[in-house]
Amino acid sequence: MNLLAPVRRDRVLAELPQCLRKEAALHVHKDFHPRVTGACQEHRTGTVGFKISKVIVVGDLSVGKTCLINSQSIWYPFRFCKDTFDKNYKATIGVDFEMERFEVLGVPFSLQLWDTAGQERFKCIASTYYRGAQAIIIVFNLNDVASLEHTNPLMSTVCGRQWLADALKENDPSSVLLFLVGSKKDLSTPAQYVLMEKDALRVAQEMKAEYWAVSSLTGENVREFFFRVAALTFEANVLAELEKSGVRRIGDVVRINSDDNNLYQTASKKKSTCCP
């Protein structure tokens, strides 16, 4: 991939994409953090534009991780080789990754999406790639309650599906962004969906993840979801960069309150040594 190539016009984010459900969102602000907007306007984003942010996708086997990453609704027409939905299940062996480029508030931003295997026998390969993730996408099948239960790190350890516990172990839980994604929404009736969503929202709140429900077959919410991942990962990166470089101005305090769930808090946890 040529990092200097211009970003496709439909990958340019000038506004913050909104969450799906306010009850389970990383934050519910309508706009990017003011410090982030300011930094972008003043070209003070440091290395963010040159770095590649790692996002790992985990979940039970066959929940639809690979289809989600390859879904044509997000990438079409730019990925001619992957413009059809694959109905045949082909297990991922180990890991695979895709690189995607965005432009957020005028700054180039690259995401590396790591697709891991759900099958236990390939997990030891996949787990070696967990380290250094800035976001973890945890996928479950909206039509399979067990796949939701397995997203609970405690439960997953008990039942032998340790992917989330392992992924969290390899990353800083205070800064990694979690997304809980229900897949195959096209297969649920509205009534079934409502029931499943109730449980999923509870699980997402417990794990402090942002909840999404998608269908890779119809494309419902896929594009919105990935744009949200890109935007929130970018925002967290810029805030971390500002903290690191100590650019915070006197009186420019990050406000923390219990409703500000929770990206803004994440940035403030990474304390700069020069700040009040």
Ligand SMILES: Nc1nc2c(ncn2[C@@H]2O[C@H](COP(=O)(O)OP(=O)(O)OP(=O)(O)O)[C@@H](O)[C@H]2O)c(=O)[nH]1
């Ligand atoms: N109806 C429907 N089927 C889907 C959807 N997403 C995936 N599938 C089907 O579910 C099966 C598994 O999809 P994959 O994306 O390969 O699942 P995976 O999670 O990557 O599986 P592993 O690589 O083994 O971990 C395939 O037969 C897909 O066609 C969806 O949104 N709707």
Ligand SMILES: [Mg+2]
């Ligand atoms: Mg797969």
